[in-house]
Amino acid sequence: MWTRLCNLLFTVNPLNTSLAKLPQNSYGAKPSLASSFATSKVVQNSEKSFQEVRVDMADMKVETKPVVLITNVGSCVAICIHDSVNKSGGLAHIMLPDSKITKNDVLVSKYADTAVPALAEALRKSGRSSFGLSAKIAGGANMFSNLKANSLNIGEKNVEAVKEALENNGIKLLAEDVRGTCGRRVAFNIVTGKVHVRCGNKEVTEI
Amino acid sequence: MTESVTTKNVEQSPEEVDLGIVLELGSIGAGHAATSLSEIFQEPISIEVPKIHTMPPHMVPSHYKKHDVPTTAVYMQLRGEAECDILLMFEVEEAKKIAAMMNMVESPDDVDPDMEASAIDELGNIVIGSFLTALSDFTGANLVPNPPERATDSFDAILDSFLIKQMLSSDMAMLFDTQFKRADGNISGILMMFPSRDLQRTLTEKAKSWVS
Known part of the structure; x- marks a missing residue:
């Protein structure tokens, strides 16, 4: 379930920065956390x-x-x-x-x-x-x-x-x-x- | 990183503490906890073969490799004649699912944060309470639990205070862990127990008195 969510987030929007602005509740799946789930990745920067x-x-x-x-x-x-x-x-x-x-x-x-x-x-x-x-x-x-x-x-x-x-x-x-x-x-x-x-x-x- | 890491699930006693005894105790507690959980969820909850880990405290995070995983943890401290820290940890998504089941709502998205918090606290009470019973029965020690505390954070951040605490008294962390699983195979949670040096000693003495 969690992995699937991560995959989804990655495919929908691979950019860290814009994900952080999505609405979230206090215990919810935090998009910014989800994107950092992968152990090694490349941070997209302008x-x-x-x-x-x-x-x-x-x-x-x-x-x-x-x-x-x-x-x-x-x-x-x-x-x-x-x-x-x-x-x-x-x-x-x-x-x-x-x-x-x-x-x-x-x-x-x-x-x-x-x-x-x-x-x-x-x-x-x-x-x-x-x-x-x-x-x-x-x-x-x-x-x-x-x-x-x-x-x-x-x-x-x-x-x-x-x-x-x-x-x-x-x-x-x-x-x-x-x-x-x-x-x-x-x-x-x-x-x-x-x-x-x-x-x-x-x-x-x-x- | 050349330091040795030992993970045992059979007795293999180091210098001081008989790990087999701690493991036995943990298994009894985990068994009680699984029974209570099965009753709450009305479905079979199984536990993995519990493990005792002894390793330098700072190596624990790289053992679990869950650094950034958002985690909800319930912490309860046992005090009195012996001291022990017990942590029950769930991935955030998993905690939501559990809260939904306990609140009898269909989807995890329908649980409001307050309901979820109290459900997770309650679950912590039950699981850790089972542990407390096993611990008191076994040692005969009078143990008093502090009220449970809950935190949601990354796995590493939650763990580090406990590791520091262990580090202050010993070069090696001793921790007990087991995983609860629901019938559908999803990993539901990790239970960790950090016995203090005093408790480790009490347990060893108790074990000796049984043998002789």
Whole structure:
């Protein structure tokens, strides 16, 4: 049923942007969600087509090819760092604020304090010059109040830790879409530096 | 990604916790839940052979590969002598169909959002309640459920808070899952259980006392 719906939507209108304007109810089949159901697809754009590359949880990716990096975050935070000089960018999907929480963990992209320098370093290595690094962040929601009451406010802590890490590494924070109670789908165009965020089942916004 | 992922549906005990016991417990709970669901829908509901997964928490989303799938989830937290998070997840379309059946309307499009929300909450209560009964009977622990909470979002976004919570206490996530199926073969839902370290220990001790 779901697949059939997706197929239908694709055939009727393959354009992401115009689908998002169709009427929808709060729990309904959201056309924009439906179109993103396929795991790999090409985003239609007025100028160019971009390949979507998914960044897994606790992972980070740095790209120099023209792609859109995507990830889904709830309490996690997506850190998008854009290099405006080299037209490259990287996205880290962090889960925890501080790498000191656990011992002997080698996965730097899991923690706010280690992911930011790792991302910046990877971008510097990939480019000819290191100027023009800027960041946009999204995530840090608290979707379930029982969880929040019980196990500290991890979303909030993640956001704070990311901001601190950006400041420590001298990277300017240009925009943010954080906190709240909805999960976010983040799409980061590494060429333009634009980040499209869809919060829950609302419309896509650009930050 | 070189880290190991183990998925077990037979006993194969790791260092601390006897997975077979958790699996047995989960199966009893899932059996109860399937019976209640069959009564509600007036049609046979079958469950898949339940599985226990132990893997690093951050690997869970890539295990399910449902990243962007719009999902409706009911979450209930059990507290008291032991703690456990239980999640019941449906694809949004599936949740609508279930709500239509529970509200006795023909088409999923005829269900208004409020009716759907309360139907899904109620379903969560029933399924998770069955689990709670199995858990209390088995452990003898006094468990109190918090009221259910519902969220509709992408699969990954719903899961991540629970994975973070597990990550705070352990390098490995332990999660139990089973799938409910209606007679027509449509996958209806995934039930996940995240036992806390305390509960894992309680279960293991209980199992030992049975054996000796």
